[in-house]
Amino acid sequence: MYGVTQFRELKTAHRAVPDDYMAYVGPAVDYDLLGAAQFSLLVALGLRHHHALLDYGCGSLRAGRFLLPFLDPGHYYGLEPNTWLLEAALDRQLGRDMLDIKQPTFLSHDSFGTGEFGRRFDYILAHSILSHTGPGLIDRVLSQIVAGLADDGLALVTVCQARWPRRSEAKSHGWVYPEAVWYRASDVRARARAAGFHSVALRWRHPRQRWYALAHHPARLPSARQRLMAGTYPRASLRKTAGRQVIERCPPHIWERVLAIRWRRGRGRTAGS
Ligand SMILES: C[S@@+](CC[C@H](N)C(=O)[O-])C[C@H]1O[C@@H](n2cnc3c(N)ncnc32)[C@H](O)[C@@H]1O
Numbered sequence: 570m571y572g573v574t575q576f577r578e579l580k581t582a583h584r585a586v587p588d589d590y591m592a593y594v595g596p597a598v599d600y601d602l603l604g605a606a607q608f609s610l611l612v613a614l615g616l617r618h619h620h621a622l623l624d625y626g627c628g629s630l631r632a633g634r635f636l637l638p639f640l641d642p643g644h645y646y647g648l649e650p651n652t653w654l655l656e657a658a659l660d661r662q663l664g665r666d667m668l669d670i671k672q673p674t675f676l677s678h679d680s681f682g683t684g685e686f687g688r689r690f691d692y693i694l695a696h697s698i699l700s701h702t703g704p705g706l707i708d709r710v711l712s713q714i715v716a717g718l719a720d721d722g723l724a725l726v727t728v729c730q731a732r733w734p735r736r737s738e739a740k741s742h743g744w745v746y747p748e749a750v751w752y753r754a755s756d757v758r759a760r761a762r763a764a765g766f767h768s769v770a771l772r773w774r775h776p777r778q779r780w781y782a783l784a785h786h787p788a789r790l791p792s793a794r795q796r797l798m799a800g801t802y803p804r805a806s807l808r809k810t811a812g813r814q815v816i817e818r819c820p821p822h823i824w825e826r827v828l829a830i831r832w833r834r835g836r837g838r839t840a841g842s
Contacts (some may be wrong), residue, residue, distance in 0.1 A: 579614050588655035590629040595697060600631055608635035610725060610773050610780065615792050618692035620644065623683065623717055625710075626698040627675075637663060642672045646686055650671040650679035675810060681710050683717030690717055694726040700749045700778055705742035707752070711764035714783065721789055723819060726764070727778040729759050737755035749777075771796065 572654055591597040611632075616622065617640050627633050627647035637645050651656055655675060659665050683693075685720055685816075693714050702710050714724050724838050731751035750774075753769065761768040767787040771780040 579766055590654050590661065590687075591631075592627040593651070593654060594631055603775070604631035606774050607632035607694060607725075608639070610771070611636070611640075611692060611694065614725070614782065614795065615640060616692055616722060618644075621688070622646065622694065623648065623686065623690040625683070625693055625695040625714065625717075627655070628658075629654040632694060632696060633673075634658065634662045637667055637671045637673060640671065642670065643674070645672060645673040646690065647675045648677075648683070648686075649675065650677050652677045681706070681713055683713045686717065689722065690718040691719055691722050693718050693722065695724065697727055697778065699726050699752075701744055701746050703741035703745055703750050706744060706748075708760055708764060711760060711766065715765045718783075718785065720785055722784070723789060725771075725790075726784040727775060727807055728752050728783050728784060729782065730754055730757065730779040731752070731776065733818060745772040754779075756794070769796075783824040 594600070595603065595648040599753070611622070614828070616639075618639060620640070621644045622640060623638060623646045624630075624633055625648050627649045628651070630637070633645065633647060652675075655677075659667065672685065678685065695710070696713060698705055699710065718724050729749045729751045731753055733753070741748075757770075758768055761781070761783055765785065766783040766784070767790055768781050768783050769790045771782055771791070775778045780798065782790050820824070
């Protein structure tokens with residue numbers, strides 16, 4: 570495990586092309602937005618300064634550069650085998666004083682395990698990780714997230730969601746990078762369930778992937794109201810049945826307006842008759 574001191578010793582260990590630290594984790598043009606989107610989703614779903622958070626595959630601290638200043642000292646944990654990404658993020662984004670001030674813990678093995686941290690977490694963030702795990706590996710990573718998440722914790726993960734199986738899904742089994750692995754929504758839900766999680770898909774800004782919230786207990790998943798407040802509620806959808814449009818799925822605030830309109834129309838008819 571790399572605590573503050575041990576991590577400093579890594580300073581000289583790796584010096585891979587530091588300018589690539591943004592592009593390595595995804596299109597560099599999204600670097601700022603996707604970091605901010607991760608942070609704002611976590612805060613919208615209840616993250617506070619006193620929580621302990623594991624940034625699983627934290628890369629070049631795209632989200633970490635917002636999370637580190639926000640969380641209390643000792644509450645940010647990062648897992649990342651490519652330590653040069655951390656080095657570059659500290660040099661180019663955060664500054665090394667952040668190690669003293671916020672005392673993060675970084676672990677840099679590539680076994681995908683969370684047990685080495687020796688604790689469980691209130692929040693686990695795995696952004697753009699399951700999008701690179703083939704079918705053999707995704708279940709292992711999910712089970713590690715289950716093991717690392719506190720009983721009342723919340724995990725937020727992203728997947729590349731496909732309507733139909735893609736060729737990449739069938740042939741790749743381990744870590745697939747930088748290519749992506751695609752899963753159908755039913756597959757994601759089934760794999761989360763098999764790992765021991767309850768899950769809900771979130772509508773949250775992302776140019777390529779779909780967010781999911783995972784928890785040990787269904788009650789810990791964001792409620793419809795919370796998802797609505799956080800702006801993560803699915804859009805309303807309409808279905809045509811017997812020539813009539815029926816609202817199939819609808820956020821509560823829109824539903825209230827629909828009811829109000831229907832009530833006013835009904836009253837209008839009564840008043841007029
Ligand atoms: C697409 S990047 C996402 C990075 C970060 N989550 C973000 O949103 O910027 C995938 C990251 O997973 C890391 N990774 C690769 N193998 C890993 C492993 N065995 N355990 C944890 N992370 C790993 C890569 O080094 C890379 O930083």
